[in-house]
Amino acid sequence: MSGKVRLHAAAALAAAVLGACAPSSPVQPSPTLGLGVDTAGFDRSVRPQDDFFQFANGGWLARTEIAGDRASTGSFVELRDQSQAAIRAIIEEAAAGSHPAGSTARKVGDLYGSFMDTVRIDQLGITPLNEQLASIRAIRDRGQLPETFARMARQGVGTPLGAGVSQDRGNSSRYVVSVGQSGLGLPDRDYYLTQNERFGAIRQSYTAYVQRMLELAGTANAADAARRVVAFETELARVQWDRTRNRDANATYNPTALTALQATTPGFRWAEYLRAAGMNGVDTVVVRQPDYFAGMDRVLAATPVQDIQSYLVFKLVDGAAPYLSREFRDARFAFRSGVLSGVQQQPLRWKSGVDVVEGSLGEAVGELYVQRHFPAESKARMEQLVKNLVEAYREAIDELEWMSPATRAQAQEKLANFSVKIGYPEKWRDYSALEIRPGDLMGNIRRAQEFGYNRMINRLGQPVDRAEWGMTPQTVNAYYNPTNNEIVFPAAILQPPFFDPNADDAVNYGGIGGVIGHEISHGFDDQGRKSDGAGNLRDWWTAADASAFEQRAGMLSQQYGAYEPLEGARVNGQLTLGENIGDLSGLAIAHRAYRRSLNGGQAPVIAGFTGDQRFFLGWAQVWRTKYRDQALRQQLLTDPHSPGMYRTNGVLVNLPAFYEAFNVKPGDRMYVAPEKRVRIW
Incomplete structure (x- = not known):
């Protein structure tokens, strides 16, 4: 998953929406639930059968300018901006308040204040680095390099x-x-x-x-x-x-x-x-x-x-x-x-200041964020949604025609051992050992680096902390951790366009459901599949099944490797393979889960769109993105995620349900012959 956005309206999650995730929930079309899709962003001059990304997002692309302080814009960037504003309020309250020395709130406020004091920072020039510079310039031979490298690593x-x-x-x-x-x-x-x-x-x-x-x-x-x-x-x-x-x-x-x-x-x-x-x-x-x-x-x-x-x-x-x-x-x-x-x-100085505080005291800010923006019922509803997606994956594994019973049993065991983390850590990080001084920005940064470094090396010889989180709650993103065999969804993921409490179920399954399915699928992508249910690197595949998987993965790699968003710059099909498998398999599982939620009934038609059509529109609007050319070229070289247009179209051309939903036929640009479509999980 890529990008960062924030929780905006989790408190308003509608019971009708997440309640419908359970298979036993009846279908009750409701006029109070809207389309949940930005139709003003459409480009109706383009047929969805020819370029679905452009159809769903072309109007938005045409009228949207990338802000001067951004390399790209889109759903993630827009929501990250909102997130920064909310976190800024928390931080500036801490900075303005009177808090005891050594308290977490005081540290948050003092770190932010030291970053915002540009008058003092400009007066100091390079002097905050004098001691470190002197140490480097004292090197006389290569024998000093190991100790020097280690010391610098401690300082970040x-x-x-x-x-x-x-x-x-x-x-x-x-x-x-x-x-x-x-x-x-x-x-x-x-x-x-x-x-x-x-x-x-x-x-x-x-x-x-x-x-x-x-x-x-x-x-x-x-x-x-x-x-x-x-x-x-x-x-x-x-x-x-x-x-x-x-x-x-x-x-x-x-x-x-x-x-x-x-x-x-x-x-x-x-x-x-x-x-x-x-x-x-x-x-x-x-x-x-x-x-x-x-x-x-x-x-x-x-x-x-x-x-x-x-x-x-x-x-x-x-x-x-x-x-x-x-x-x-x-x-x-x-x-x-x-x-x-x-x-x-x-960027405006306060935006960079928010990033500095989040980088050094992220869970301290996150604890306050959760108190304000993530009620307990939201966590419970998200847990139900994840449960429904896992069940859909379980069904899909049993139907794999290319996998032998022996390997299928191992896959089911791995899925059964998935750990799920929702919202926020069970135990918040203790920052009592981190010293933050007013007016000492570079010193604060150095001490924060050393605090994080010491926390890392102190793990040696200790039991593994499986409750630890790799993201803060205010991060809108999600991840799969193979050594814990866990999927993790921070609190802030429950927000449009991922989840809209006022929208019909279909668009939410295409949004947050696709994200959940994506993270589950990482446990079974080209690298995630190499570890077992305990999180250990182990080959649990028969040779024939491994060969069948690799043949399908190779087809997907070739498909994406043919995409050329800029002249002379193609998607790297091998670098992006894991994320592309996550997108393809995750959206297929999310669609299966959506169909399960209907209990055999028919979804309502809203604004002229069927349930399946709204599902795919929900996916497409999540990935609407506009790049500067330089940023896109850098992404193609360094990022394991494909650009947004291919996270949309590259997945859909492989899904039979998309062909049915939009009546895609031979001759349409989105049409791929059935024998060339890729299905892995």
Whole structure:
């Protein structure tokens, strides 16, 4: 699932809507329930049989302008704007109130206030980084790099490698240290390695940006230093895995003895790195990209120490720029938002301030958010809806003609062991150890980074906390976590266009139902299928069934790989495969659940649209999106989600129910011959 929006009217959830989710609920057409579709957004000059996305959203696309501070707009962006406004009210109340020192509310207010005090921030310039800069400039030889990289990781600064503590994908009952590639300043390795005019221009702009940051940091001969930094990152890019390979759950799971890892990197002392990183005492780590580290070691050995110093200075200043004086902020915005995404103006300061507080004290804000916007009955109703979608999935598995009984039984066992989290955590995060000081923005950011880092490494040796959440309640999104075998839906997902309490059931099944089905399907996508009901990476498939799955997944990959939203820029069918499987299977299951809710009855016709037609319109309006070209190109290279138009049309051409609903025939542009349509789950 992609995008972030907020809960707007969860308190007004209508019993008639979610009550109809249960199979036993009778169909009672009601004049009080509306269409739930933005018909003003239609482009009626386009037939739905030819381009359903354009039919459902073309009017909106034609009249909508992307705001100057945005790279794209659409349902997610519009609702995220509303979310920010609601959270702003919570934060500014905390900032204006009189709260005891050390209280969570005081921390929220003081952090926000320190970010909004641009007069003080501009006066300080780069001085908040002086101590860290001095530490980097004190490096004299490569032997100091492991400790330096570890120290910078604690402070949230990027280096050529990343290390963390997370659940062991091979044994989900324990935590393990894992290490992986990192360190690039451009969005993807292709930005360094692709040889054409467009990427060449971006590299030139990036080099100029690195130079500007080094100049602001007081680096001598910054122009030459910048060229060397970009050259260093280019060599790292050459030995990194691409994003498609990094999706492979098996390829990226390599438990390795520390002695064996050390043998592949003779110039990098892992024991020193792990000790300085707070991960001392481990003798085995999970290595995500084994050959990368041998390559990294060679690149470090071939690079002068002074160049590595310049690189680390840049990484420090680039990451800190949003919290420094105007010249840093302006330079970062001009490249990272302007050049890379086409954004024309910086967001209002309060919007960035809200993001900073959410990034550092997200659950503290979330607890207040839930109290105001998410009543207990909403959680209960969402649980019923999820239950109905899971039951529909159970039925679908039993009907799979390509899967053997043995594998089908394992799939049913995995589905039966799904854990479902709705709304908010059972236990809120404790921020008592996080110190926030008025007027000390950079210090607050650094302490918040270290607080989060310490919380992560303190997991080592502890029981796995399966109640932990990976998103805040105010995030409108959802996710599947394979090591917990869980689907998670934050409180804010219950809002139009996902869920409209005043709309007929059909559009809600096409919206929130499609989202629920999508997340369930991630447990059975091309990577999720590799773990079992306990969350462990295990092959539970017969060879014939695995081959049948891969044949169908390959067809879907080829279908999406043929889409070309911009000249010379296609969807990466392999990178987006998991999300495309989630969309395809999830919407099919949501439609099955919608049909179950009718109990054999007929849905009412509303505004001339049948129930099935409203269902598909509900899906299409969720994904209405408009992009700047730069942002769309970046998404195609880096994002595992397909662009919105293909999350609509790419799914529908495979669903027989869509053909029936809109009478799609041979000769229509949306028509695909039955033997070429893909059904996986």
